[in-house]
Amino acid sequence: MDYIMAFVIGGLICVIGQILMDTTKLTPAHVLVLFVTLGAVLSGLGLYQPLVEIGKAGATIPLTGFGHTLVTGVIEEVNKRGLLGIFTGGLTSAAAGITAAVVFGYLMAVLFNPKSK
Amino acid sequence: MQKLTKEQQDYQNFVKQKRPKPPLLKNILMAFIVGGLICVVGQVIMNFYISRGMSPKEAGAPTSATMVFLGAFLTGLGVYDKIGKRAGAGSIVPITGFANSIVSPAMEFKREGYVFGVAAKMFVVAGPVIVYGMCSAVVIGLIYYILKL
Amino acid sequence: MAGKKMGLQTIRFQNPPSIIATSSIVGPKEGQGPLKDYFDLILNDNMYKEKSWEKAERKILKEAVEMAIKNSNLPYSKIEYFIAGDLLNQIISAGFAARELGFPFFGIYGACSTAAEGLGLGAIIIDGGFADNLVVATSSHYCTAERQYRFPLELGNQSPPTAQWTVTGAGAAVISSRPQNPRITYVTTGKVIDMGETNPNDMGTAMAPAAVDTIVRHFNDTNRTPDDYDLIVTGDLASIGKDIAEELIKQKGFDVSNKYTDCGLMIFDPQQDVHAGGSGCACAAVVTFGYLYKEMMKGKYNRILLVATGALLSTTSTQQGETIPCIAHAVAIENL
Structure with a gap:
């Protein structure tokens, strides 16, 4: 069941991105920025957590999930530490993803070369 | 944006019907299938971490890291752009696409050096994503803090 | 004068x-x-x-x-x-x-x-x-x-x-200066034309009006007509730009339909996954200096009008939201 819901929710989030790219002038980079922001806003409004409960990885793997992770981290830290949590929370919760992206990104760039087309 | 002259506007209207549209239905279907499948892979990985004794919440971070690794690795192998050509947003929107947006410029700008090439260019797309993600999280955190007072 | x-x-x-x-x-x-x-x-x-x-x-x-x-x-x-x-x-x-x-x-x-x-x-x-x-x-x-x-x-x-x-x-x-065929007989230098296109993924549509302007100007300046040429070939308008150019030339009173082609369409097969067709400086160059020149030497073509097209944009101008200025230069190449 997990897998079916992950497939459907994840697929639908990607479809929204596809429609935006094909019908507007937004580039893939714009779509990614928009999705991260959108995920953060929905998370702040308390609307993203229910989606994560239904879709599991289908809601956390798309980049909207990254915005959600940042906001949940901030809110948790604000509860623990108050004002300082606004600044520490985001990176704390997203640490694994961001560090993995930088380290693996660098490693792959060193190891591989782009293929000629 | 500059204001278009009458002549320019006429031309824009003239070419509007000439210009082929992207095959929207086919693109949507491909984005749905591939995006869905990538999330299923994520779910498999997440369930694996959960089966090793993590709570679903704890499993989120290692799952993201693993998916990032996969996206980066497939980009290095030269496979990810081939998926992307067919899947469009289906492979751009998942976090593997975020990894692809880091590795592809980093790899390509290696010849411009490891500082201004690899390290600087890896954030061409990822940088804006992190900036806007972080700034919106801070704004939301601030609103939450004020409302809580 | x-x-x-x-x-x-x-x-x-x-x-x-x-x-x-x-x-x-x-x-x-x-x-x-x-x-x-x-x-x-x-x-x-x-x-x-x-x-x-x-x-x-x-x-x-x-x-x-x-x-x-x-x-x-x-x-x-x-x-x-x-x-x-x-x-x-x-x-x-x-x-x-x-x-x-x-x-x-x-x-x-x-x-x-x-x-x-x-x-x-x-x-x-x-x-x-x-x-x-x-x-x-x-x-x-x-x-x-x-x-x-x-x-x-x-x-x-x-x-x-x-x-x-x-x-x-x-x-x-x-x-x-050595007199031998083929010869360059006429040159029509294009003006920069901007019809307000902004999409850097659609160069053919942006450049077509420049090609049309130069081709029509060439006919008017020289009192020639499409009948004077065996082939009129634009540089890299590709499929969409070529159709637009052909229609616009017709609107200006010249029918080029049976002798007009485009280097961007000639160089690739549609099966090669090149979307609308070829582009780039080399597109007009290798088609002209490879195919067209060799066919002129053989006598298949005796009068060609080459109209190479260019989009004078940069990534900076695109990011700043500017429209795309385009140019086309015509060169008549003939066996005299």
Whole structure:
């Protein structure tokens, strides 16, 4: 069941991105920025957590999930530490993803070369 | 944006019907299938971490890291752009696409050096994503803090 | 009054300069296209044993020039000028090739119209009596153009159906005062035309009005009609731009339908996944100096009007929301 819901929710989030790219002038980079922001806003409004409960990885793997992770981290830290949590929370919760992206990104760039087309 | 002259506007209207549209239905279907499948892979990985004794919440971070690794690795192998050509947003929107947006410029700008090439260019797309993600999280955190007072 | 000027934008040469030799080098993808038998050299890979694509591009440009000179049987000492340009920032392919070649060098930029711009300027120098032999050349490379104008190659993005594929290749021609066919008879220099297009993934639509303006101006200046030519060929409008251009020319009262084609359509097969067709400086250059030149030598075509088109944008202008200024230069090449 997990897998079916992950497939459907994840697929639908990607479809929204596809429609935006094909019908507007937004580039893939714009779509990614928009999705991260959108995920953060929905998370702040308390609307993203229910989606994560239904879709599991289908809601956390798309980049909207990254915005959600940042906001949940901030809110948790604000509860623990108050004002300082606004600044520490985001990176704390997203640490694994961001560090993995930088380290693996660098490693792959060193190891591989782009293929000629 | 500059204001278009009458002549320019006429031309824009003239070419509007000439210009082929992207095959929207086919693109949507491909984005749905591939995006869905990538999330299923994520779910498999997440369930694996959960089966090793993590709570679903704890499993989120290692799952993201693993998916990032996969996206980066497939980009290095030269496979990810081939998926992307067919899947469009289906492979751009998942976090593997975020990894692809880091590795592809980093790899390509290696010849411009490891500082201004690899390290600087890896954030061409990822940088804006992190900036806007972080700034919106801070704004939301601030609103939450004020409302809580 | 300039005696060789005709109409508003056209030059008629007194002693039409000759194209005495050409050369064309293309990448592997172009080497699988319909014109493969006409190219002098087809690369096995885009890197051409160099350390970067930029180095590969300047190497094929330099080798194209050397090949054209060899085909002309002229000694290097007889080459008086080298006129070249390309798409890369500060035309580094041309400048660096010129560094190796050692000829007096005019660097030009006309984006993808460079082949025709070079032929026109070269012919003016010859007919003006400023030189007897010179080389014009241009190059483009899919990988260098893609990374400068668009995205990294390994980025998994989708190209819209209006996008075009930059031709990897280089073409060169030796122009001489020695009277032999084919000759450059007329040059119509284009004006920069901007019809308000902003989409950098749809160059054909942006450039078509420039091609139309130059073609119609050429007919009006010279009192010629499409019937005077065996073939009218634009540079890289590709499928969408070509259809638009054909219709607009008709609206201006000239019917070119049965003799009009486009280099961007000729160089690739639609099966090759190039979206609308080919583009780039090398597109017009290798089709003209490879296919068209060889067919003119055989007599299949005797009068050709080459109208190479260029989009004079940069990534900076696009990001700042500017529209795309475009240009087209026409060169009439004839067997007299």
